[in-house]
Amino acid sequence: MQQFEVDAGGRTRKISVAxxxxxxxxxxxxxTRTMDVMxxxxxxxxxxxxxxxxxEVVIAADPGSPSRFxxxxxxxxxxxxxxxxxxxxxxxxxxxxxxxxxRVIAPxxxxxxxxxxxxxxxxHARQPLVxxxxxxMENELRAARDGTVAEVHAREGQSVDAGALLVLVQ
Amino acid sequence: MRKILIANRGEIAVRVIRxxxxxxxxxxxxxxxxxxxxLHVRLADEAYAIxxxxxxxxxxxxxxxxDVAKKCGADAVHPGYGFLAENEDFAAAVRDAGITFxxxxxxAIETMGSKTAARVAAKRAGVPVVxxxxxxxxxxxxxxxxxxxADGIGYPLLVKAVAGGGGKGMRTVSDPAELANxxxxxxxxxxxxxxxxxxxxxxxxxxxxxxEVQLLGDQHGTVIPFVERECxxxxxxxxxxxxxxxxxxxxxxxxxxxSAAAAVAKAVGYTNxxxxxCLVDEDGKFYFLEMNTRxxxxxxxxxxxxxxxxxxxxxxxxxxxxxxxxPARALTPGGHAIECRIYAEDPDNNFLPSxxxxxxxxxxxxxxxxxxxxxxEGLDVPIFYDPMxxxxxxxxxxxxxAIARMRRALGEYQVAGIRTTLPFFKWLLxxxxxxxxxFHTTYLDEILRSRNxxxxxxxxxxxxxxxxxxxxxxxxxxxxxxxPVRLNSQIKQSDSGWRxxxxxxxxx
Numbered sequence: 001m002q003q004f005e006v007d008a009g010g011r012t013r014k015i016s017v018a019x020x021x022x023x024x025x026x027x028x029x030x031x032t033r034t035m036d037v038m039x040x041x042x043x044x045x046x047x048x049x050x051x052x053x054x055x056e057v058v059i060a061a062d063p064g065s066p067s068r069f070x071x072x073x074x075x076x077x078x079x080x081x082x083x084x085x086x087x088x089x090x091x092x093x094x095x096x097x098x099x100x101x102x103r104v105i106a107p108x109x110x111x112x113x114x115x116x117x118x119x120x121x122x123x124h125a126r127q128p129l130v131x132x133x134x135x136x137m138e139n140e141l142r143a144a145r146d147g148t149v150a151e152v153h154a155r156e157g158q159s160v161d162a163g164a165l166l167v168l169v170q
Numbered sequence: 171m172r173k174i175l176i177a178n179r180g181e182i183a184v185r186v187i188r189x190x191x192x193x194x195x196x197x198x199x200x201x202x203x204x205x206x207x208x209l210h211v212r213l214a215d216e217a218y219a220i221x222x223x224x225x226x227x228x229x230x231x232x233x234x235x236x237d238v239a240k241k242c243g244a245d246a247v248h249p250g251y252g253f254l255a256e257n258e259d260f261a262a263a264v265r266d267a268g269i270t271f272x273x274x275x276x277x278a279i280e281t282m283g284s285k286t287a288a289r290v291a292a293k294r295a296g297v298p299v300v301x302x303x304x305x306x307x308x309x310x311x312x313x314x315x316x317x318x319x320a321d322g323i324g325y326p327l328l329v330k331a332v333a334g335g336g337g338k339g340m341r342t343v344s345d346p347a348e349l350a351n352x353x354x355x356x357x358x359x360x361x362x363x364x365x366x367x368x369x370x371x372x373x374x375x376x377x378x379x380x381x382e383v384q385l386l387g388d389q390h391g392t393v394i395p396f397v398e399r400e401c402x403x404x405x406x407x408x409x410x411x412x413x414x415x416x417x418x419x420x421x422x423x424x425x426x427x428x429s430a431a432a433a434v435a436k437a438v439g440y441t442n443x444x445x446x447x448c449l450v451d452e453d454g455k456f457y458f459l460e461m462n463t464r465x466x467x468x469x470x471x472x473x474x475x476x477x478x479x480x481x482x483x484x485x486x487x488x489x490x491x492x493x494x495x496x497p498a499r500a501l502t503p504g505g506h507a508i509e510c511r512i513y514a515e516d517p518d519n520n521f522l523p524s525x526x527x528x529x530x531x532x533x534x535x536x537x538x539x540x541x542x543x544x545x546x547e548g549l550d551v552p553i554f555y556d557p558m559x560x561x562x563x564x565x566x567x568x569x570x571x572a573i574a575r576m577r578r579a580l581g582e583y584q585v586a587g588i589r590t591t592l593p594f595f596k597w598l599l600x601x602x603x604x605x606x607x608x609f610h611t612t613y614l615d616e617i618l619r620s621r622n623x624x625x626x627x628x629x630x631x632x633x634x635x636x637x638x639x640x641x642x643x644x645x646x647x648x649x650x651x652x653x654p655v656r657l658n659s660q661i662k663q664s665d666s667g668w669r670x671x672x673x674x675x676x677x678x
Contacts, residue, residue, distance in 0.1 A: 002646075008638040009629055017642055026639050037643055043530040043586050045640050057640040060529045060586040069644070071637035075581055075592065076629040078637035082645055108525055108553050126623055135523040135557045142520060 110134030178250030337407025
């Protein structure tokens with residue numbers, strides 16, 4: 001039997017898995033169910049539980065961290081971290097944690113179209129900070145939560161590489 | 171015509187290749203550095219590299235594209251949409267090289283490419299235009315003069331780029347005090363996007379619908395209009411869902427708007443495929459907006475309800491053939507069709523582009539479903555181009571059945587490795603306003619603003635639990651730990667194995 005701590009959709013679950021014959025006995029937070037699991041592709045699994053309910057699951061590992069996955073269950077994406085030390089929310093990919101500074105980075109190479117804040121500005125959650133043009137579209141990068149702009153590294157007209165720090169919000 | 175060079179990439183290059191194959195014509199592809207493995211390259215008979223990934227250095231290089239067309243001995247060039255499709259210099263360069271351009275003449279592209287010239291052409295043909303300025307307002311026209319013109323048109327109004335498109339160089343002004351700033355912003359955007367700072371003013375209609383008319387014109391003076399397309403579902407002036415016919419168009423309006431569209435095309439001697447875009451106000455009055463002198467992204471829905479292959483006809487018209495389509499057939503929709511533009515964007519993160527590798531892909535199929543796509547498993551969605559990966563089209567006997575079919579197909583669509591707008595479409599097609607057809611061009615922006623970033627699909631606790639279990643099982647297999655997940659080939663003839671096999675058979 002193996003035990004895991006798994007964060008899915010922002011909630012941590014304790015899960016143990018044991019193989020009996022060709023089935024899996026899965027215990028999630030004390031509740032046990034038996035699963036029949038088939039691999040149908042390099043990234044797809046078919047799960048059927050003991051009540052006959054079936055699920056089609058597509059799993060892709062995050063290129064940046066091998067223990068973090070985007071798992072689609074019947075099409076709905078869920079961010080999952082296995083034995084993760086960090087907690088990941090589904091919606092605040094740019095926030096990293098609920099406290100501490102927020103590093104707003106360029107998600108891809110592009111051109112800075114507009115810088116909407118300056119150092120010292122108070123910003124609220126979801127307020128647009130910088131507009132980056134990439135893939136023929138103008139994209140707003142927004143604050144993950146309320147805070148104060150500590151650093152601005154973006155300049156209008158500037159070309160930036162993926163991962164470049166644009167704004168730091170404290 | 172034995173060989174056609176396709177001056178494009180992605181799904182539209184694949185669409186044209188398919189038409190070529192069906193007509194016994196040899197398709198030739200071009201590709202930039204990052205597109206070497208793309209589907210259009212693999213499906214063509216010949217493929218030629220034309221430069222680095224940035225569009226300016228490859229797909230927009232007129233000299234290189236024409237050079238390849240000459241060297242490979244192409245009889246014709248199909249421009250697709252976007253890139254050089256509405257560039258009169260390209261059409262002229264192809265013609266001057268002695269090669270057929272599959273599209274209108276350079277003159278028609280130039281006339282209809284200028285928004286103000288197109289408005290004049292429409293008015294001359296007796297078609298109403300949205301009230302606004304006749305002439306382009308060049309950089310020399312001062313703020314005071316523009317303010318005076320604006321007062322004559324009335325507020326709210328739109329400042330639009332003369333050379334514009336796709337919402338670029340466009341500003342809404344409700345307060346005269348904002349006018350000067352809006353003009354300045356529109357000019358700077360227009361100048362950097364199109365190299366032309368000229369703008370014009372147009373009254374902003376309240377809650378209009380975007381209704382457009384597909385046209386085909388041959389080289390013998392015949393122009394045939396098609397049943398209207400409804401494209402009011404837009405996000406930031408970009409269409410995201412299109413359907414035909416429109417729930418808001420009566421038989422009378424259809425007759426009026428399609429004959430007006432044909433009149434505009436005839437007035438400018440238009441040939442090949444084109445589209446007249448109109449706005450329809452709340453009283454059912456229509457106004458000419460602009461003409462697109464090319465094949466539209468959303469052409470498949472027209473093909474689905476009329477059974478007429480528009481790309482095939484583009485090629486036939488370019489060969490000099492006469493249009494032999496029954497005009498009544500083109501105007502009579504057989505059923506209803508809807509298209510969703512599936513983008514590599516994260517709808518739960520303000521539709522931020524989500525480029526990267528597609529690690530798993532299964533497109534829907536079955537009755538009434540068409541998936542026009544350039545994406546395949548293992549392929550990267552590059553950062554350099556429009557992030558549309560597929561156009562999913564559903565056809566059915568009537569609108570409610572087409573919506574149900576589209577929702578079914580969206581549920582079957584699997585894409586992993588990148589985020590897509592699939593969850594957004596599942597949400598949108600479940601909205602009462604969509605089902606009732608109660609929408610207009612700003613409906614989607616308004617409702618998205620009011621949702622304030624709320625996720626489109628919120629997985630249930632049960633789904634999150636399944637996701638957690640699946641991730642562990644998947645990781646265990648990848649790490650080759652002590653309980654590998656069974657492979658299909660290792661199924662034992664035990665009772666449960668048989669049951670599981672039956673289950674996967676059923677899923678196929």
